Amino acid sequence: MARATILAVDDDPQVARAIVRDLRARYGSAYRVVRATSGDEALGVLAELILRDRPVALLVSDQRMPGMTGIELARRLRREDLTRDIPIIMLTA
Numbered sequence: 001m002a003r004a005t006i007l008a009v010d011d012d013p014q015v016a017r018a019i020v021r022d023l024r025a026r027y028g029s030a031y032r033v034v035r036a037t038s039g040d041e042a043l044g045v046l047a048e049l050i051l052r053d054r055p056v057a058l059l060v061s062d063q064r065m066p067g068m069t070g071i072e073l074a075r076r077l078r079r080e081d082l083t084r085d086i087p088i089i090m091l092t093a
Contacts (some may be wrong), residue, residue: 004031023060054093064092
C-alpha cells in the first residue's frame with residue numbers, strides 16, 4: 001500500500017520549501033510529503049491523488065495567498081468533497 005501524503009500549500013516558494021523540508025525531516029519515513037504553490041495547484045494535486053486512490057493524511061495551507069485563500073481552498077475542498085475528512089492545518093503570519 002502507498003504511503004499517505006501530506007500536502008503543503010504556500011505561494012512563497014521559500015516558505016513552501018521550508019515547510020516541506022521540516023515535514024519530511026519529521027514525517028518523511030511514514031508519509032510522502034508534496035507541495036503546491038497555489039490553491040488551484042493544490043486542487044489539482046488532490047484530485048490526482050484521489051483519482052489514483054492514494055491516501056491523503058493532511059493538508060497544511062497558508063491562509064494568505066493570491067487567487068484563493070487557504071479558507072477558500074478548504075471550503076472548496078469540502079464543497080467538492082475532495083478531502084474525505086482530511087485534517088486541514090491553516091498557517092497564518
